[in-house]
Amino acid sequence: MNRLRAWFLAPTWATVIALFLAPLAIILGYSFLTRGVYGGIALPWTVESYQRLIDPIYLAILWRSFWVAGASTSLCLLLGFPLALFISRAGRHKNFYLGLVMLPFWTSFLVRTYAWMFLLRDTGLLNTILEKLGLIHSPLPLLYNDGAVILGLVYGYLPFTVLPLYATLERLDRTLLEAAADLGARPWATLARVTIPLSAPGIRAGAILVFIPCLGAYLTPDLLGGGKSVMIGNLIQNQFTTARDWPFGSAVSLVLMAIVMLLLFVIARGEGEGLL
């Protein structure tokens, strides 16, 4: 029986080991090595990569990544909640609206991000229209700043907040809303005192699903931030490409991962104690 069980679990284990644990072990190993002259790695073993991380330049990038990811997550929740609420009450049109939310996934994220560049750049659609209308005389700096990065991240990850929020709002017992109204609560009070507290699991799931990929994002800051708004994802990418410092790139990756795991752990603890 146990042999059979082992055989059936073997593909899963093989996948986890080959695609997750082994790469992680390699990264862990690299992070304690010295950089090679033309990239790659070399001996001796050292913790230098980790020591370099304390440099204010890198801490600033880390801080900016948290700030951008936090702002993007908040905006996603702020925009996603009313949308999810609307869809959950749209009756028989629900599936149509959910389809619209998912529609962007049919196009490559890269292509969609390029599309934003065409919209936002100095000679882009928005600036051209505003200039033709005579509202502005020189192009607005819409691209290559934190705002553009946040816009791109919110655009890209909004569906990931809408879907879990929709799932919890959909399951919300409507009689609870009637009970709140019955007890004298006006619609806004019902929203604040019943709907939002009871959709906490969806808010939490949506926040995690957006915050983590935003924290590690590199494509969006690269294209829309134009190298001025560097995030930790760009730093990592840079170490493995132009900077040719694999050990440092590995160390940054692991530190980012550790921070994310710690955050998830704290959230899970809070959830268990009913704090969140």
Add this chain to the structure above:
Amino acid sequence: MECVLELRDVSKHYPSHHAVNGVSLSLARGEFFSLLGPSGCGKTTTLRLVGGFEEPTHGEIRLNGSSIQHLKPYQRNVSTVFQNYALFPHLTVRDNVEFGLRRRAGNHIGSRVRDVLDLVQLAGKESRRPAQLSGGERQRVALARSLVLEPDVLLLDEPLSALDPNLRKQVRAELKAIQRRVGITFLFVTHDQEEALSLSDRLGVMNKGRLEQLGTPEEIYLQPSTRFVASFLGAVNWIGDVGVRPEAMRIAREPARNGHRSRPATIVHSTFLGNCVHVDTRLSDGEPAVVEISRLGETFAPGEAVHLWWEPADELRFE
């Protein structure tokens, strides 16, 4: 009697059906009034119209003399105990009870909440969440949450149906006692005739969106105005156009004398029910009739030829 709630020719029509059709009734202050009827008869819709969750297609609803049919639920001084109780799962017992008090005068909240929790015997369970309570306790939280607001009318939507049968009778007695103590008008919706008869000062029987009869439990049971009312409240044997309740019949071995009526019948089967015996019989014209007799009296064997007796006064007649 002072009239607190009045429904004047109230109707609620949906595209597919008429849920409530021309219902008129008025409730006296402090009265325990039940709406009784089978599922889909419009009793719950009537309650929701009073609560403000539906707007009537036609007619007027008056509370203390002023029209309320266009007011939102939060603008009406009525409160509902929902069938599934609709307690807020993220709030404690105390927070559930305080929910509706938040907008009102602050100082007395604490003592009012304590009083009402004492009333429903939930003192000591203030910090529990609904998930940690039994069915009966949840029902009492729902009751307390509404009672603490001192509504003009308390609306109860089958509040006992979610409880198991043993508990139901006990809770029924408690509910009646609480209503007597607080003196709040109760509008109680149920499909259970025993509940309606035992709890109500007056009741209304609904069928297919219409109010078929209004009256005290005695009036409705003893003088039902329609065949529907007669058969919905208790069993009826139909002998031609005349109905006779099983407990108003007797079984004898000879035909009736001195003013009684009787019909020949054959015993089919006896069912021992503990406190009484139900005897299934077949009348000479082939129609079935059930007779409720004492377990202490005579016994009858299947196939035995007998006579069913009743008094003319016990006959239920309809046009």
